[in-house]
Amino acid sequence: MRMTRKLVFFAFIFLSLNLTFEASAQDSIQPSATRSKKAASYKISKAADDLKESLDANDEVQIAKNYEKLADGFLEKGDNAKAEEYLKKALATYTKLKRTSDRTRVTRSLAKVQESQQKVSAAIKSYEAAGAAAEEQEVIQLNRNDANRLRNINNPAAQTSFVQSNIQLLEKADKKEEVADAYVQQAQMNLQQKNKDVAIQSYEKAITYVKDQPEEVAKLKTEIAKVYASDNQFDKALEISEKLLADAKTANDFDTQIKQLQTLATIYFKKNEPEKAVLCLKQAYHLALQQGETDEVKNSLLQLLQYYKTHGKDKESIALYDDFFQNFDKLIRNDSSLIDEKTFQVTEEKIRQLEKEKALKDELIAKKNTFNYVLLGSLLLLLLLVGLIVKALYSIKTKNKEIALQSLRREMNPHFIFNSLNSVNQFISQNKELEANKYLSSYSHLMRNMMENSNKDFISLSNEIEQLKKYLNLEHLRFQDKFDYQIVVDDALDTETTLVPNMLIQPHLENAIWHGLRYRETKGLLLLKFELNRGKVSVIVDDNGIGLTESAALKTRNQKVHQSRGVTNTKERINLLNELYKTNIGFSITEKNSGTTGTIVTLTFPLLDKV
Known part of the structure; x- marks a missing residue:
């Protein structure tokens, strides 16, 4: 009968307590957790509320920070599985946001949590990832050492060397809590190597780095007491614990x-x-009952029951059983962690829902962004196509202008060709073979020069002057008794580098000779001047012929058409040159009226050395 009641008792204890505290009954607690479970519960609750707000606001940075705060709260509570879950979420968000320092820190924290749960392979990968993400050489080496330490998990001597390297790095960086953790790791390795005295020294060194954290100091001193106890130095162990x-x-x-x-x-x-x-366990049991610390009630109760069972003290077991059930309701009421646990379960469910809503929002935003990118890409493609069309049209228009300019430049004055051939015929009929040969030779040179330059819009001033001289020589050979000519070039002009429009001047020399000078009764003068005025080249064609008015009265219909076409050709060429080369070429014709006869033609264009 007694055995039956005891079995029922054990079954009830395990079922009720294990079901209630399955989430919080973790085997290993992070060494750096120093606050009480109540403080941890408050921290978890606060972080959960903050997380809900950040999820509602879709603030990615705050979401990641609150995930990290939740993980810290669970670490302090001893729930490493939950801590790992939220650290992974924080890491995913920091990675998405490309926050390198945050990603490095959280990855290292994740590795520690995985190590505390004996997930060695996962911890090694996390340490390696933290090292790969780090920018500082010390942090890279720190994580590399931890990864290598876990690879040598069965070789405490090798592990010790990596821990000592980390201690040096952490002390240099003044990271006290991590230094303390490293010394604890070193102590554990010392114990594996049966170096209990050295292990105690390592624990004592760890204490010096957390001396302002009473709970952590107590925890480390407790470990020292355990080492003394394992070495049968009970007095020292008891002294520390008492x-x-x-x-x-x-x-x-x-x-x-x-x-x-x-x-x-x-x-x-x-x-x-x-x-x-037994007396100490009973005191611990009753104190835990008073404070509503269900976990500690369970721990003390199980140790007492185990002792009673081993020594066959069924009466004491039943008494303890009765006491527990009498105080069970009070224990549940006093245990605020149960309320906190239930509250957090509701909050966590809300967080899950908000996470799903956020994922849906992100998906919709991603689809919207994809659509916008496609639309923007289509618009850019359309603009590019329009730009290419405009460019092609502009190129065609420019090419047409170039062709038109070449066509105008290549127009040969039919009068000049006819008159030149007529002059040769006249020389031959008068048996002036020498003059005919000379004229034909000059004419052919001029034609060849004009053909060579026919595809150029601008030529050097020296080349232009050479062409004009050949032309004037031909006309002077024909009308020797009608005019002389003179070409004057400003010394400030460099004829080799200065560029001028090709054969734009020739038609005006022709007009001056054929419609002005050849009608004079006495010999006239044709003056061609090139001047530099305020950064512009001025070309002046000055003749003392009969002038525009009298010339117009003498012209035949064909002559009028010819002269009109010559002026129109000049204006068209000037307009095309100004459009194609963005120049500002000017043109004017004036008649002398101050007691002398004649015409002055002026061409102006910018001083150019390249186009």
Whole structure:
């Protein structure tokens, strides 16, 4: 009957407590967690509320930060699985946002959490990822050392060298908590190598870096007490635990009191003083009941039941059983962590819903952005197509202008050709063979020169003057008794580098000779001047012929058409040159009226050395 009741009792204890606290009953707690579970619960609740707000606002940076805060809260509570879950979410967001320093920090935290859960392969990968993401050489080496330490998990001596390297790096960077963690790691390796004295020294060094964190100091001193106990140095172990218990009572630190009573019980059991051990466990049990610390009630209760079972003390077991059930409702009411757990479950469900809504929003935004990019790309493509069409049309228009300009430039004055041939015929009929040969030779040179330059819009001033001289020589050979000519070039002009429009001047020389000078009764003068005025080249064709008015009265219809076409040709060429080369070529014709006869033609264009 007693055995039946005891079995029922054990079954109930395990079912009720394990189902209630399955999430919080973790085997390993992060060494750097220093706050109480109540503080951790508050931190989790606050981070969860902040996370909901950031999810509602779709603030990616704050979402990642709140995931990280949630993970820290679960670390302090000892729920490493939950901490890992939220660290992964924070890492995913930081990676998406390309926040390198945050990604490096969270990846290293994730590696530590995975290591604390004995997920060695995952932890190695996380340490390697943290090192790869880091920018500082010290951080790269730190993570590399941790990855190598885990690869040598069965070789404590090799592990120690990597930990010592990390200690040096962390001390240099003044990261006290991480230095303390590294010394704890070193102590654990010392214990694996049976170097208990060295392990105690490592724990003591760790304490110097967390001396302003009482809970952490108590935890490390407890580890030292365990080492002494394992080495049968019970007095030293008891001294440490009793001192910690006394300090906890002074500070009204009930969590530490409970843990130290449990530690003292363990030491007393090893020292073969079970009565004292049971007394400590009972004190821990009752204190945990008062404070609503269900986990600690469970731990103390299980140790007491195990002792009673081993020693066949069924009566004591039943008494403990009855006491537990009498206080069970009170325990549940006093345990705020249960309420916090339930509240967080509701909050977490809301977070899950918000995460789904955010994922849906992100998907819609992504589709919208894709559509916008496609639309923008189509518009850009259309604009590019329009630009190419405009460019092609502009190119065609420019080419047409160039062709038109070449056509105008290549127009040969039929009068000049006819008169030249007529002059040769006249020389031959008068048996002036020498003059005929000379004329034909000059004429052919001029034609060849004009043909060579026929595809050029601008030529050098020296080349233009040479062409004009050949032309004037031909006309002077024909009308020797009618005019002389003179070409004057400003010394400020460099005839080799200065560029002028090709054969734009020749038609005006022809007009001056054929419609002005050849009608004079006396010999006239044709003056061609090239001047540099205020950065512009001025070309002046000055003749003392009969002038525009009298010339118009003498002209035949064909002559009028010819002269009109010559002026029109000049204006058209000037307009085309101005459009194609963005120049500002000017043109004017004036008649002398101050007691002398004649005409002045002026051409102006910018001083150019390249086009």
